[in-house]
Amino acid sequence: MPTKIEKDATTGTETTGHEWDGIKELNTPLPxxxxxxxxxxxxxxxxxxxxxxxxxxxxxxxxxxxxxTRRGEVAEALAAQKEGQAEIREKIVAMDIDSIRKDPALMGYVQAAGRVAFADNCAGCHGAGGAGAVGFPTLADDDWIWGGKPDQILATITYGIRNTNENSRVSDMPRFGADGLLTKEQIGDVADYVLSLSGTQGNAAAVERGATVFAENCAACHGEKGEGIQDMGAPRLSDGIWLYGGDRKTVVETITYARRGNMPAWIERLDPATVKVLATYVHALGGGQ
Structure with missing residues (x-):
């Protein structure tokens, strides 16, 4: 508790009234x-x-x-950037991808803008540079589920796969096991047959039985020899490239429960110029047909 407030005899400064063992605290004013x-x-x-x-x-x-506001400042900068690119983006929307690829100036823009747009919107699933991942197709090889020609890639990106867009691409593989369409034994046999199409050796008797099951249930979509039918979105089964895995257990699981991955209709999220840029960029990754 403060005691007696007084002036210090040496400095002439008032004290705070606090004292400890004879030492008094000075109330020195701030400069x-x-x-x-x-x-x-x-x-x-x-x-x-x-x-x-x-x-x-x-x-x-x-x-x-x-x-x-800082947000307003950024919006103005983006608007100015968009205005500066308006002419080249209008040309991209008006031209087909083959024509864009023949124009060095446009392709220079596409490579730069496409790399950014792909990283922002596609790489999370398809990997950097279109390397792919389990359940997400590689975009840098020659294996295409819905086709790798420029117009096919553009349609896939524009409308997506198995979504609510009325133009979405849809291919629904039956759940052969979950819905009781095939027995467990038949599924095992057809899995052995499917693996044999890409060179995996299995039980010869099972492969022979599986060939019959495949012809009756799978060939209509995947082709007689598993070559795939792109118009139906049915993958090729004879090239050793697998979206979910090529071991027997995974193939059996796929046949039993089916795989129904989806992709957004990017035309609902991006402007037409960006969609065209992405299609051109993806086609140029190395696997476009």
Whole structure:
């Protein structure tokens, strides 16, 4: 507790009234320059909260008398960038992909813009550079489920796969096991046969039985020799390239429960120029037909 407030005999400064073991605490005032700086900061802070966005409200926030926001500044910069690219993007929308590929200036833009758009929207599933992942097709090889020609790639990106868009590409493989269309033994046999199409050796008797099951249940979509039918979105089964895995257990699982992955209709999320840029970029990754 404070005791008696008095002036220190040596310095002439008032004490705070605190004393410990005969040692008194001086009440030394702050330097005037420090006080003036402190007051100036307070004034500056008040002015700042008036001029710039600051205090929250129940539904939003006080926008400030200047009307400036960092988000608005970024939006203006993006709008200016878009305006500067308007001419070249209009040309891309109007031209087909083959014509774009023949124009070095357009392809230079496509490679740069496509790399960014792919990283932002596609790489999360298809991997950097279209390397693919389990359940997501590789885009840099020659194996295409729905076709690798420019117009086919454009249609796939535009409308997507198995989504709510009315133009979405749809191919629904039956759940042969889950719905009781084939027995467990028949599924095992047809799995052995499918693996044999890409050179995997299995039980000869099972492969022979599986060939019959395949012809009766699978060939209509995947082709007589598992060559695949792109118009139906039925993958090739004879090339050793597998979307979910090529071991027997995984193939049996695929036949039993089917695989029904989906892809967004990017025309619902991106502008037509960006969709065309992506289609051209994907076609140029190395596997386009």
């Amino acid at each position: 005037k320059w420090w006080l003036y700086t402190f007051y100036a900061c307070i004034v500056w802070g008040v002015i700042y909260t008036i001029v710039f966005p600051s205090w929250p409200t129940l539904s939003s926030h006080f926008g400030g008398t200047s009307g400036w």
